[in-house]
Amino acid sequence: MRTRKYQDDEFDELLQKRLRSKQERSRNPRIKGGAAKWATSHRTPKSMPAIEIENLTKDYDVGFWRKRKVRALDGLSLTVEPGQIFGFLGANGAGKTTTLKVLMRLIFPTGGVARILGRDIGDVSMHARIGYLPENPYFYDYLTAREFLNYCGELFGLDRVTRERRTEELLTRVNLETKGWDRQLRKFSKGMLQRVGLAQALVNDPEIVFLDEPMSGLDPVGRREVRDLIASLRTQGKTVFMCSHILSDIEVLCDSVAILKHGRLAQAGSLEELRAGEAGIVEVIATGADAETLRQQLGSSAIVTTTASGLRIEVADEREVDAVINALRQAHGKLVSVQPVRQSLEELFLE
Amino acid sequence: MSQLKPNAGTLINNTVSDLGLDSDNSVGLTVRRTVAIARNAFREAVRDRVLYNLVIFALLLIAGAIFLGELSAGQEAKIIVDLGLSAMLLFGVFIAIFVGVGLVYKEIERRTLYTILSKPIGRGQFLLGKYLGLCLTLLVNVLIMGLGVSLALVYVRRGWDPMAIKIWPAIFLIYVELMIITGVALLFSSFSSPALSALLTFFVFIIGHFSADLKALSGTTGSASARWLFRSLYYLLPNLSNYSVITAAAHGVVPDGRSLLVATVYAVVYIMVLLAAATLIFSRRNFK
Numbered sequence: 048m049r050t051r052k053y054q055d056d057e058f059d060e061l062l063q064k065r066l067r068s069k070q071e072r073s074r075n076p077r078i079k080g081g082a083a084k085w086a087t088s089h090r091t092p093k094s095m096p097a098i099e100i101e102n103l104t105k106d107y108d109v110g111f112w113r114k115r116k117v118r119a120l121d122g123l124s125l126t127v128e129p130g131q132i133f134g135f136l137g138a139n140g141a142g143k144t145t146t147l148k149v150l151m152r153l154i155f156p157t158g159g160v161a162r163i164l165g166r167d168i169g170d171v172s173m174h175a176r177i178g179y180l181p182e183n184p185y186f187y188d189y190l191t192a193r194e195f196l197n198y199c200g201e202l203f204g205l206d207r208v209t210r211e212r213r214t215e216e217l218l219t220r221v222n223l224e225t226k227g228w229d230r231q232l233r234k235f236s237k238g239m240l241q242r243v244g245l246a247q248a249l250v251n252d253p254e255i256v257f258l259d260e261p262m263s264g265l266d267p268v269g270r271r272e273v274r275d276l277i278a279s280l281r282t283q284g285k286t287v288f289m290c291s292h293i294l295s296d297i298e299v300l301c302d303s304v305a306i307l308k309h310g311r312l313a314q315a316g317s318l319e320e321l322r323a324g325e326a327g328i329v330e331v332i333a334t335g336a337d338a339e340t341l342r343q344q345l346g347s348s349a350i351v352t353t354t355a356s357g358l359r360i361e362v363a364d365e366r367e368v369d370a371v372i373n374a375l376r377q378a379h380g381k382l383v384s385v386q387p388v389r390q391s392l393e394e395l396f397l398e
Numbered sequence: 399m400s401q402l403k404p405n406a407g408t409l410i411n412n413t414v415s416d417l418g419l420d421s422d423n424s425v426g427l428t429v430r431r432t433v434a435i436a437r438n439a440f441r442e443a444v445r446d447r448v449l450y451n452l453v454i455f456a457l458l459l460i461a462g463a464i465f466l467g468e469l470s471a472g473q474e475a476k477i478i479v480d481l482g483l484s485a486m487l488l489f490g491v492f493i494a495i496f497v498g499v500g501l502v503y504k505e506i507e508r509r510t511l512y513t514i515l516s517k518p519i520g521r522g523q524f525l526l527g528k529y530l531g532l533c534l535t536l537l538v539n540v541l542i543m544g545l546g547v548s549l550a551l552v553y554v555r556r557g558w559d560p561m562a563i564k565i566w567p568a569i570f571l572i573y574v575e576l577m578i579i580t581g582v583a584l585l586f587s588s589f590s591s592p593a594l595s596a597l598l599t600f601f602v603f604i605i606g607h608f609s610a611d612l613k614a615l616s617g618t619t620g621s622a623s624a625r626w627l628f629r630s631l632y633y634l635l636p637n638l639s640n641y642s643v644i645t646a647a648a649h650g651v652v653p654d655g656r657s658l659l660v661a662t663v664y665a666v667v668y669i670m671v672l673l674a675a676a677t678l679i680f681s682r683r684n685f686k
């Protein structure tokens with residue numbers, strides 16, 4: 048009896064564990080082996096955030112004679128956990144690029160502090176562990192792609208063999224055609240430059256990659272490839288901090304997002320958390336039934352609208368879906384699809 | 399922590415990190431990175447065809463050698479040296495000023511700086527690398543021109559002439575002067591536009607050659623404020639008259655070791671002050 052009881056307990060525990068990890072995975076379906084790999088292959092303790100921004104403020108001086116101040120960042124605080132793809136969203140002029148420039152110490156904040164990998168951003172050696180792709184990158188146009196990557200490798204202090212290997216690896220990885228490798232960058236198109244920019248951001252095998260609009264200037268195929276590349280960075284256990292306003296990319300890629308509005312944080316959290324408010328609404332698409340009949344049957348709990356191809360029935364609670372299907376069956380309608388309506392990122396963005 | 403109100407501690411820290419030195423960075427690594435920046439600056443100058451000035455210089459020398467052969471007997475060597483070294487100085491100053499003021503400005507304007515400074519490179523280290531890169535360009539330029547003058551001497555004398563060797567201390571001094579001018583251009587361009595920097599550097603070059611006159615003026619001129627102005631200019635601006643020994647070299651006079659040493663030490667100190675000042679200004683700049 049005792050042994051048996053013990054086994055039951057153990058079984059329970061196992062079951063709990065399974066459930067927990069399953070929840071975790073369903074909350075975050077793309078994580079797969081990534082999290083575990085992170086924990087073992089990196090110096091960073093798991094508890095330490097990858098990026099911490101505290102109360103960051105930046106005023107730009109504008110005007111030549113009469114100096115005015117423009118507040119680009121206004122008390123921004125933000126934490127990014129390691130191993131995540133973090134989407135940094137905001138309308139034009141919201142302050143995304145400004146934030147990145149402060150983190151890369153290209154400009155100095157008016158107030159506040161920021162730490163990357165637990166170290167102050169002013170710490171030069173910390174920058175050996177991160178990569179950065181600026182907005183609309185522009186590089187030395189007198190260098191070839193290969194020379195430029197080699198030069199970047201030198202700046203990180205990599206030896207020749209490593210530099211050559213990584214250059215070829217990365218140019219392949221960003222899908223730059225081989226015949227472009229030894230061409231001067233002045234002859235590159237915008238999309239090709241963007242690819243070189245991505246490659247140089249990865250030349251030191253960084254732990255955190257900062258990407259300012261990585262998809263800009265890319266054709267649909269290129270966007271797809273870059274999307275896959277960024278996703279592959281996560282499986283390698285890297286943290287990615289990306290600015291973008293291409294919401295579909297963010298939606299597919301990011302674990303969590305922050306929405307910036309006029310230099311202030313408007314929303315932050317995982318995509319699911321942000322959309323949680325709207326859960327429950329379910330949309331049923333059907334054909335072959337009469338809208339009026341359904342309306343009478345379902346009463347006020349459902350909103351029935353006619354569309355070009357049939358009917359759209361929206362209910363506020365998933366428990367009412369059964370009633371809708373029953374009503375449909377009685378009206379001899381044909382069910383096309385049932386799906387939960389989630390608040391899209393776009394709505395959050397516009398809010 | 400933040401860059402707002404530097405106290406003594408962070409100031410030292412900033413200066414150390416300006417040079418890209420850090421507890422984690424060995425000195426060797428820092429040197430390698432600086433050399434990489436310098437080599438890239440050299441490569442840029444070469445690919446921007448800066449060294450093409452050598453062609454004009456060569457044409458000038460050849461033309462001079464041919465005409466002189468007909469004109470003045472016995473004076474050829476003197477005139478070749480005078481012409482060659484003067485052209486070397488002028489071409490060099492031209493490069494030092496026009497490439498020098500664009501050294502940093504171009505990187506800011508084209509935003510190539512963003513990628514570089516986001517890497518573990520201190521701002522002072524970046525300046526130093528760029529500076530050394532241009533010095534390397536000038537060195538190659540001066541060496542080739544010097545060889546050209548030596549060869550021209552041998553040619554016009556129809557045989558070996560000790561002058562071909564004796565001019566090299568003067569060439570060395572010209573090069574050191576060019577290094578100072580490059581530093582001045584770099585300092586000006588760390589806070590003003592390229593056009594203004596070029597103008598100011600050119601003034602420094604001219605006035606620097608009249609250093610002795612400045613000193614005389616500061617002793618004799620009437621008003622106290624004018625005297626004060628001339629005196630501060632005398633101490634502030636580089637004393638370049640120490641470096642212009644072209645006429646003497648044309649007469650076969652070789653500067654003695656002591657004056658060479660003094661000129662070198664003076665230049666090293668002056669350049670270090672210039673670079674430190676440029677770093678101080680550059681480190682506080684926002685790159686928008």
Ligand SMILES: Nc1ncnc2c1ncn2[C@@H]1O[C@H](COP(=O)(O)OP(=O)(O)OP(=O)(O)O)[C@@H](O)[C@H]1O
Binds near residue numbers: 142
């Ligand atoms: N160099 C500058 N001088 C003055 N104001 C600036 C400067 N750069 C940015 N700003 C201002 O700061 C604010 C934030 O700009 P920022 O470039 O960070 O926006 P962003 O979120 O990156 O926009 P986008 O999506 O267009 O790239 C804007 O209001 C902009 O006008």
Ligand SMILES: [Mg+2]
Binds near residue numbers: 143144145182259
């Ligand atoms: Mg931007």
